[in-house]
Amino acid sequence: QVQLVESGGGSVQAGGNLTLSCTVSGSSASFNMGWFRQAPGEAREGVSLRSTRGGRTYYADSVKGRFTISSDTATTNTLTLQMNSLEPEDTGMYFCAADSYPRSTATMQSLSDRGWTHWGQGTQVTVSS
Numbered sequence: 001q002v003q004l005v006e007s008g009g010g011s012v013q014a015g016g017n018l019t020l021s022c023t024v025s026g027s028s029a030s031f032n033m034g035w036f037r038q039a040p041g042e043a044r045e046g047v048s049l050r051s052t053r054g055g056r057t058y059y060a061d062s063v064k065g066r067f068t069i070s071s072d073t074a075t076t077n078t079l080t081l082q083m084n085s086l087e088p089e090d091t092g093m094y095f096c097a098a099d100s101y102p103r104s105t106a107t108m109q110s111l112s113d114r115g116w117t118h119w120g121q122g123t124q125v126t127v128s129s
Contacts, residue, residue: 002026002118006096009123016127017084022096022120024077031098033079034058035069036113037125039092046111047094048081051103058108062089086127096120 008020024031034049048069049058057069066085072078079096097116 002098004096004098004118004120006094006120006123009094009125011126011128012086014087014127014129016086017082018086018125020081020083020094020096020123020125022079022081022098024079024098024118027077027100029100031077031100031118032103032108033071033077033096033098034111034116035079035081035094035096037090037092037094038122042092044095044113046113049108049111050079051105051108053105056105056108058111060111083125086125088127088129091125091127093122094125095122 003025004022006022030052032051035047036044037047038044047060047063048067050069050071068082070080098118099116
């Protein structure tokens with residue numbers, strides 16, 4: 001059974017940094033993976049995705065230049081999100097997702113949260129002003 005476990009959330013002041021990690025266990029398959037977040041009272045939104053197709057990455061406009069998604073090359077099912085220059089608007093529950101099925105470039109670019117097979121429980125990020 002595939003399991004995703006996130007870690008690294010916490011509380012920081014605006015301008016601070018956090019690093020989120022997501023580890024996939026229970027499968028040796030290659031996954032498309034991504035980070036999503038949900039603020040209280042808001043819909044879940046895509047933050048950043050990483051494709052199995054050459055490791056191509058995708059970012060929401062709101063985080064471009066501040067967040068970096070990467071994968072551990074030694075254990076390709078570990079995903080990291082480096083979050084710099086955090087803003088209060090980045091506050092929310094951050095979820096890791098994985099999917100072993102092919103996804104088109106357009107689908108990845110859309111940062112849609114639909115159809116992802118596996119989800120973690122989430123880790124809370126709180127940014128105070």
